[in-house]
Amino acid sequence: MTLPQVQLNHTVIHSSDRSASARFLAGILGLEVGAPFGPFLPVDLANGVTLDFYQAPEGPIQGQHYAFLVRDEDFDPMIDRLEAAGVTYFADPGHTRPHEVNSLFGGRGAYFDDPDGHNMEIMTVPYQRP
Known part of the structure; x- marks a missing residue:
């Protein structure tokens, strides 16, 4: 059986201030914030996935x-x-x-919160599943 070719293209990140959140993450990752696209403010990743920051209506951000x-x-x-x-x-x-870095799977990783409490992770080696 041949599985279909499926790739993640983009995901929406809800934020209380799309500009501040996009600039924060892009700055930490060493990326750039793109031009607004409708209600979204994009940050493009190297693998073709776009993070689309969206100004959520008032209320708590999950x-x-x-x-x-x-x-x-x-x-x-x-x-x-x-x-x-x-x-x-x-x-x-x-x-x-x-202020510690992990060494999971022989690489390095760390977690941090963005301005809206999203738990961000940077890692140098992907998780190795059995």
């Missing part, structure tokens, strides 16, 4: 988790940008080990 596979040589500059921005990063998704 925090989500977003994980980014990054090159090992880009990891330290991202940590440096988190520190320069005064953002605490953690070795674990529960945020109990501040």
Whole structure:
């Protein structure tokens, strides 16, 4: 049986201030914010996926988790940008080990919150499933 070819193309990230949230994440990851596209403010990733920041209506933002596979040589500059921005990063998704980096699967990783409480993850090696 041949499985269909399916790829993630874009995802919407709800935010209380789409511009601030897009600039924050793009700045940490070393990316650029694109031109507005309808109600969205895009940040393009290297694999063709677009993060579309959307100004949610008033009310609480439901925090989500977003994980980014990054090159090992880009990891330290991202940590440096988190520190320069005064953002605490953690070795674990529960945020109990501040200012530490994990070594899962032989790589390095860290978690941090964006301005709306989304749990962001940067990692240099993808998760290895059995």
